[in-house]
Amino acid sequence: MRVVVIGGTGHIGTFLVPRLVRAGHEVVSLSRGRSPRYADDPAWGEVREVVVDRDATERDGTFARTVADVEADAVVDLICFTPESAATLVEGLRGRTGHLLHCGSIWRHGPSLRLPVTEANGAPPVGEYGIAKAAIAAHLASETASGGLVTTTLHPGHIVGPGWHPIGPLGNLDPGVWWRLSAGDPIVLPGLGAEAMHHVHADDVAQAFELALADRDAVAGEDLDVVAPSALTVRGYLEIAASWFGQRAMIEHVSWERFRGETPAEHADASWEHLSRSHVVSIDKARRLIGYAPRYEPDEAVLESLRWLVEHDRLDIARPLLDR
Structure with a gap:
């Protein structure tokens, strides 16, 4: 597949992009280009890197079109933090991309009421960040359920x-x-x-994204928590x-x-x-649907x-x- 990774040089992208290259995908990494990757890997030599300032291009209305014009089979969005940003990207990709994968957060769950926390029993989110991540995940699930763009949201723990x-x-x-x-x-x-x-190691989060990309039907419209064992x-x-x-x-x-x-x-x-x-978050759903097996x-x-x-x-x- 041709895969666009938005935020490809960040914490998760540093590990995800080389994984996708080694799996045989054509990878396009979009980032602001202002910071080096967190780890070197020769696989980056096969990656097309595109410098894009998301904030600036969202303000002028060109970001979603820039992503869509790559004509990717799948888009992995690692740096979306507001429902408005997510909605704009969905509108731009609907009908032009086969799969949008979003990086959420376990903070879409509020303070624990029952342990382990699952995708079904988490308390309502608190705080601006958690509320936004929960709203994005709900919007993406609704988009897929209505017959629109196929989406999947993965929710990492504290990335390390x-x-x-x-x-x-x-x-x-x-x-x-x-x-x-x-x-x-x-x-x-x-x-x-x-x-x-x-917590969760960034490479384990990358593993989960790679697995979800490989089995779109299994994760269409789903959201999965991905943390350490x-x-x-x-x-x-x-x-x-x-x-x-x-x-x-x-x-x-x-x-x-x-x-x-x-x-x-x-x-x-x-x-x-x-x-x-x-x-304390369960990974049973991720294990069942995509075979997620964190190493760390x-x-x-x-x-x-x-x-x-x-x-x-x-x-x-x-x-x-x-x-x-």
Whole structure:
């Protein structure tokens, strides 16, 4: 097939594009062209890369036409964040493309009421991002059900991989937590640490997109959650991460009020957004429909990311990571 990947040089695209090339597809990668890929792969030598500023071309009304003019068999949209953007692309591709695959988010589920969370039992979304992702998925499913463009939405967890900082054990991007864990310093933790987060390696998300592309009929109009085989509690994440440095996690349990008082607002707000949802998400549907088989447990994916950051002088730690 000829496949367009919108956002091809981002987290997922870095792994998806080479997968598609190796599977024999003709790949066209659309991106703003402002940042390098997160990992090198010789397969990129066979990719047609097109520089497109989505925001600017959506404003002037040419983005959807630019994508449609490639005359692709399938389009993978990795960087759509509003229902309006999704609707515009659908209008432009209807009748011109055989399959539109959208990247959603497990935040289309609200704070957990029942575990594991499934595509059918998730709570209503909260927050602007989650509400938008849920609305996009609903619009795409309705489009397919009405006999229009065939669409599929995949909802990843917290994406991790080499080249960027993972969501850490406190549910934020504060790099200082890794220093404190490596030094054996106390970690101030709001609550009991029983809340959960569900990560996924970017290459496992790429695997899911590749599988969905290969079996359009199985996933027509469907939305699938794609995460690691297991989730981590905050307490477990801290203990596992401390062991990577030969340390024990020194945890001090505090109230959310105290945590907010001692933590920069950016990190405290991120912690609340992640931990209040406490997601543990099922991948049974993705396994059943497309044979999704993630390679990475969440801690393995995070450790790979940390090793990359340390090796590239992007993270300060007090003690080196142990060889494992």
